[in-house]
Amino acid sequence: MKNYKEFDWHRFRAYSVFDEFLKAVIIDKKSYTTNHKQKLELDEAFEEIHSCFVEGYDESKKDFTSKIVDQFSNASVNSKIVFANVEFLWAMPVGNISRDTKRSYAMRWFDGSEVVSGEQYFFSSGPDAIAMPGQWYLLNKYWELIALLSVLSRLSSEEGIVDVASAKKRVAELSYSAIYAGTAKEGRFSVERVCGVHSALLHLSDPSRYESIISENHKQQITKVFEHIIADRPDIICREEKIRLIRARLYEKYGDEGDPDYKYRWFFYLDQVRSLWNDKKGATQQLIASIEDEIHIEQLAQDFSEDEGEKEETKGYLIKRSARLSSEAKKRDKFSCRACNFSFKKKIVHVHHLDPLSERKHPKRTTIEDLVTLCPNCHYIAHFWLRKSNKYKDLGELLRKLQ
Secondary structure, eight states, X not given: OOOGGGSOGGGSHHHHHHHHHIIIIXXXXXXXXXXXXXXXXXXXXXXXXXXXXXXXXXXXSSOHHHHHHHHTTTOOHHHHHHHHHHHHHHXXXXXXXXXXXXXXXXXTTSOGGGBOOSTTXXXXXXXXXXXXXXXXXXXXXXXXXXXXXXHHHHHHHOTTOOSHHHHHHHHHHHHHHHHHXXXXXXXXXXXXXXXXXXXXXXXXXXXXXXXXXXXXXXXXXXXXXXXXXXXXXXXXXXXXXXXXXXXXXXXXXXXXXXXXXXXXXXXXXXXXXXXXXXXXOSHHHHHHHHHHHHHHHHHTOEEEOSEETXXXXXXXXXXXXXXXXXXXXXXXXXXXXXXXXXXXXXXXXXXXXXXOGGGOSSOEEOOGGGEEEEOHHHHHHHHHHHHHXXXXXXXXXXXXXHO
């Protein structure tokens, strides 16, 4: 896998625009999306935005823009500029909000000559964005903006934010705390719902550490389905670190589908990876998907020597296993399932490793005593029980349980 630190993230506009935005709005106190030259009074703006947007919350069924125009009808130009910039930042990194829509936020109050234009500011789909979020991010806009206001208002009021690097570090800390410590529910802009913008800010602030996964559900599904990949690291509590380690251990097993940059930036959204975890919502579905992945890895293993577990580069990577040992195990067990005795014309039988190949971090010599033949059903169930206890690495214990 490429070295994150050597990857040029700023080749893609979302990352450079994020830096430019922080430099303009937070450091220099200037508008990024409009041509106004005045210095922004951020504290005053956030106070007035709280009055208009939070205390003046509009529960009607009018469209969002109509509500904003009404709520900010008596607001200062300073507050309108700041709110337009905040709304732009929410939309900026995603690919399924159009250029015109991103620019339209400032156009509510300012004419075309007052609003910046150009592809360098406003872009939509393609590699310049970081995500194509689902309906939750788009329909949850009010709370997403509240979450963003919470982060930015705290950031603007703190000392020690002197450059883009210090601003990004603090944005990451505030966003992480909002997700995992519940601090989003504190302060002037308290958030009542899970917000994808926190994950977007994490990634934009430190893309080499945090994945470009905006959806909370996606993070949950990925960690559940692939938990067997990192079963040897119970010391890792942070979900973001778990996802990074899962990525590192899976990365070489899957190809780039013709675009190495895409694989590097959105690994979990490769077709062949996403199909393993996506829409696995319940605990049972996630467990089955996890076991399917484990068995899939073993069944794809390439025939080689008794030193099993070594990786060989193809388009991705495949684990090596011994063809001779597998054949001998099948002959020894008469091509039958040792648990249920199923047999069919010397076919439809798997060779199960009592010490699973998927758990091996380094090649290890295998003997025929380490293998047992099982039908596909019993093979799945064997891996299920192995998730419950390592005692099922013992052949006798395993067969007694399966029988």
